[in-house]
Amino acid sequence: MYDFIKKQDKEVYTALWGEEERERDGLELIPSENYVSKAVREAQGSILTNKYSEGYPGKRYYGGQPFTDMAEVAAIERAKKLFGARFANVQPHSGANANIAMYFALLNPGDTLLGMDLSHGGHLTHGHPVTYITKFFNFVRYQMKNVETGEIDYDEMRATAKKHKPKIVLAGFSAYSRELDYQKFVDIAREVGAYSVIDIAHIAGLIAGGAAKNPFDFGFDVMTSTTHKTLRGPRGGLILIRESEEIAKKVDKAVFPGLQGGPLMHVIAAKAVAFGEALHPNFKTYTAQILKNAKAMEAVFRAGKVRMIAGGTSNHLILADVFGSLGIPGKEAEEVLDRAGITLNKNVIANDTRSPMDPSGIRFGTPAITTRGFKEKESARVAELMLMALQGRADKVILTTINSEVKALAQAHPITDSFV
Ligand SMILES: Cc1ncc(COP(=O)(O)O)c(C=O)c1O
Structure with a gap:
């Protein structure tokens, strides 16, 4: 392994082997990490890294796209099937990019989003003051009512939503160990005329494998995710839209050209491979x-x-x-x-x-x-x-x-x- 790197770059070769040994001999308990298959790594290290593919399948800015289109369509179709979505965008480079693109798709500068407090389990991109997105949007928060049981304070959340009129009610977390009451999120969003969105980055694999409930069954409008945690794919992001073509169009525009440039086609191919693995009965x-x-x-x-x-x-x-x-x-x-x-x-x-x-x-x-x-x-x-x-x-x-x-x-x- 790494034969070519060994010949030409000792420093990187040493780093790669060091990590091989660290992962082989140690136990990885970071809940957002996983080991991908060789098939995922092959796709990610593949020839598709050479190609510029700005745009979407069938609508690219450059020529020579038959095989990039094939890989991206496979990723999109598999993602849709895994999560029961009508539309999927597989281009976000990361979970943070997926969230930022979703914000720009659904909000105007100055609009408000209601999300989980970081210290109660939310993610930085859900509106922590250190992130630049807080310069564009106004974030208000909900918390747990009872830290010993994990129960979210849904009454307070509804009151905050009524007071601040968010355009997005955002569920999802990085450090919360209980299931959310999805229906309450969707109901509160509908009561105040907001989009209901959930960031499933941590639990995407659990949802795909049927070990956790699918938020789309409760009527969420959009799900954002990473592809590298429980979903066991390459490092990357994903946006899923349950039903609305209007939202899907806004999301596509926000990802490209709104936020990103050329998609990482090698990573998208690896996402397709990982989604294929998640569709396999073993993943359940x-x-x-x-x-x-x-x-x-x-x-x-x-x-x-x-x-x-x-x-x-x-x-x-x-x-x-x-x-x-x-x-x-x-x-x-x-x-x-x-x-x-x-x-x-x-x-x-x-x-x-x-x-x-x-x-x-x-x-x-x-x-x-x-x-x-x-x-x-x-x-x-x-x-x-x-x-x-x-x-x-x-x-x-x-x-x-x-x-x-x-x-x-x-x-x-x-x-x-x-x-x-
Ligand atoms: C809930 C949640 N959303 C978004 C992200 C950001 O993902 P990335 O690190 O791929 O940008 C994370 C990563 O930890 C996360 O836990």
């Missing part, structure tokens, strides 16, 4: 196992008396208050676990008393270890090892012993080439 089994594995980890954390935000999980991720329960700041917990060979991220928790750069929580999840073939038993063991590492963090011998077990677990479950 995979996504059901993601949830079972998260439940197995939840049980260990509960037994270890570690507080979990929202009281646990109903999806692929857990947000644990390690500072409140174990007296270990999130940053230190991330570093300790890294030394044990377990990768996850520090995360702010609702009503955090600490700073965002060194918050109280850690966030972890099961999509990647499930791709490796972990079942409940191995997942529970990983959770036990995490607690052992955190509690024994001052002891080098303990961390070294845990690291050896982590490596053995990883090597016993190699990342295979094919997942179908």
Whole structure:
């Protein structure tokens, strides 16, 4: 592997092999990461990177498009089938781009959007002040009513919607571990004449595999997503439109020429391959196992008396208050676990008393270890090892012993080439 790079570029070759070994020998618990198949990597590393294809299939600005059109049409048709959408745009370069394009498609500058507060689970692109989109649009927020159960304050949300008259009511999250009441979002949006949109970046795979409800069944107008998290595709974005041709046209215009230039045709081909994999019956089994594995980890954390935000999980991720329960700041917990060979991220928790750069929580999840073939038993063991590492963090011998077990677990479950 990487034979040509080896011959011409030692520095990049070293970086690539380093990452190969890191992923092979460690356990990836970042809930937004996954391992893609060799087929996805082949498509992403393919000849299609050479081609400029501004525009859409059948309506390009440059010639020579028969094969780029073929790949993009495959991606669009498969995405539509997976999510029950009438229209799909597969060109956004990332989840952030998908959200920004959706905002420019549906809002005018100065318009208001109602989205989830970042510290309660929302994403930066849902209106955090550090993002430039807040210079264009006005963002108001909703939060959880009960941090111990994860219940969203829908009454407050309705009151905020009535007061601020948003043009978009946005569901979706990066660090929330329960299911949302989709009907309430759609009803509130309809009450105030707003578009109902959901950012499914984290749970797209769960929806595609039938392990989570499909928001389109509740009448959402639009779904935005990434393609690289639970959906297990290449790094990229996606916009799905349930029904409205008018919205679909606005979205297409916003993505290109509104926001982006030439689409990444090699990535779009890889999206098509990943969507094809998600349509395979194995993907159903995979996504059901993601949830079972998260439940197995939840049980260990509960037994270890570690507080979990929202009281646990109903999806692929857990947000644990390690500072409140174990007296270990999130940053230190991330570093300790890294030394044990377990990768996850520090995360702010609702009503955090600490700073965002060194918050109280850690966030972890099961999509990647499930791709490796972990079942409940191995997942529970990983959770036990995490607690052992955190509690024994001052002891080098303990961390070294845990690291050896982590490596053995990883090597016993190699990342295979094919997942179908
Ligand atoms: C809910 C949500 N939306 C959007 C994004 C942004 O995706 P990307 O990193 O591909 O821009 C993320 C990424 O973490 C996310 O969790």
